[in-house]
Amino acid sequence: MIHDLHSHSTASDGVLSPQDLVARAALHGVDVLALTDHDELRGLVAAANAAVEHGIELVNGVEISVSWAGRTVHIVGLRVDPENPDLRDGLAVNRSGRMERASKMAHSLAGVGIPGTLEGARLLATNQELIGRSHFARYLVGKGYVKDVKTVFKKFLVRGKPGYVPHQWAGMAEAVAWIRRAGGVAVLAHPGRYEMGKEKLSLLMAEFKDVGGVGLEVVTGSHPPEMVPIFAAHAVHFGFYASVGSDFHAPGEGGRELGRLAPLPDRCRPIWEHW
Ligand code: AMP
Ligand code: MN
Ligand code: MN
Ligand code: MN
Numbered sequence: 001m002i003h004d005l006h007s008h009s010t011a012s013d014g015v016l017s018p019q020d021l022v023a024r025a026a027l028h029g030v031d032v033l034a035l036t037d038h039d040e041l042r043g044l045v046a047a048a049n050a051a052v053e054h055g056i057e058l059v060n061g062v063e064i065s066v067s068w069a070g071r072t073v074h075i076v077g078l079r080v081d082p083e084n085p086d087l088r089d090g091l092a093v094n095r096s097g098r099m100e101r102a103s104k105m106a107h108s109l110a111g112v113g114i115p116g117t118l119e120g121a122r123l124l125a126t127n128q129e130l131i132g133r134s135h136f137a138r139y140l141v142g143k144g145y146v147k148d149v150k151t152v153f154k155k156f157l158v159r160g161k162p163g164y165v166p167h168q169w170a171g172m173a174e175a176v177a178w179i180r181r182a183g184g185v186a187v188l189a190h191p192g193r194y195e196m197g198k199e200k201l202s203l204l205m206a207e208f209k210d211v212g213g214v215g216l217e218v219v220t221g222s223h224p225p226e227m228v229p230i231f232a233a234h235a236v237h238f239g240f241y242a243s244v245g246s247d248f249h250a251p252g253e254g255g256r257e258l259g260r261l262a263p264l265p266d267r268c269r270p271i272w273e274h275w
Helices: 018-027 044-054 085-096 098-111 117-124 133-142 149-155 172-181 198-210 225-238
Strands: 032-035 057-068 071-078 185-188 215-220 241-245
Touching (some): 018 044, 044 057, 071 172, 071 215, 071 241, 085 172, 098 133, 117 133, 172 198, 185 198, 215 225
Parallel strands (some): 032 057, 215 241
Antiparallel strands (some): 057 071
């Protein structure tokens, strides 16, 4: 059984509609797919219908943006009830700051001689409540300012670079509580991507566990394969279930393909055994 428990559609910053995403997952042999759009649930109904059509299982998911100790971290919720009011209201608040942030990002980019990025990003975003850095990145690539999306995230849109705007997202305990109230399980996404020292990362995992988090993404397209054994050990140490997901956004954008994931190390307990 191939599980891919982290992916994005046009409901956030992916480029495939929920239907096309599910079709592609089925084509790549995925048996169980979670759609985990950023701060958004609106793709789930269409994805669930498509999953029935393609004979695969769709897990209702979400990826919540969280501010923790001055950093942004991502918490994935799996098997959430998309109708739960606490989750829906919380996500709506998280989304509400994005347009103002996008204006500030555009202003910052204009300051280094790159005009028109707000309009550009808006045109690339299907969901106008969910304008994010990926839309800006694709616009910069499309206009020829930068050769690819990966390079954009080295030269722009990250701390210390043009286009970066600090932002206050939900708190970690808050986000985990929304997920739990919606009947879901909370997973700390791509732990290897956070630029923090070992001690701070351990503190993050300990606090996540404390507030009710149960899973750690051990295998992900968003941290390198060399980190799998490291986070497998952390999962065992902290008593987390291990999750697996491509974090797929777009064909040919440099991220991992749907379902193309290394197996979990034997010592990990897969999160789907907890369901
Ligand atoms: P936002 O929620 O608007 O801050 O955008 C975050 C999104 O930007 C992530 O979910 C990724 O899709 C994308 N992103 C962040 N860092 C990178 C990176 N180094 N390479 C490619 N995409 C990235
Ligand atoms: Mn994304
Ligand atoms: Mn993420
Ligand atoms: Mn993601």
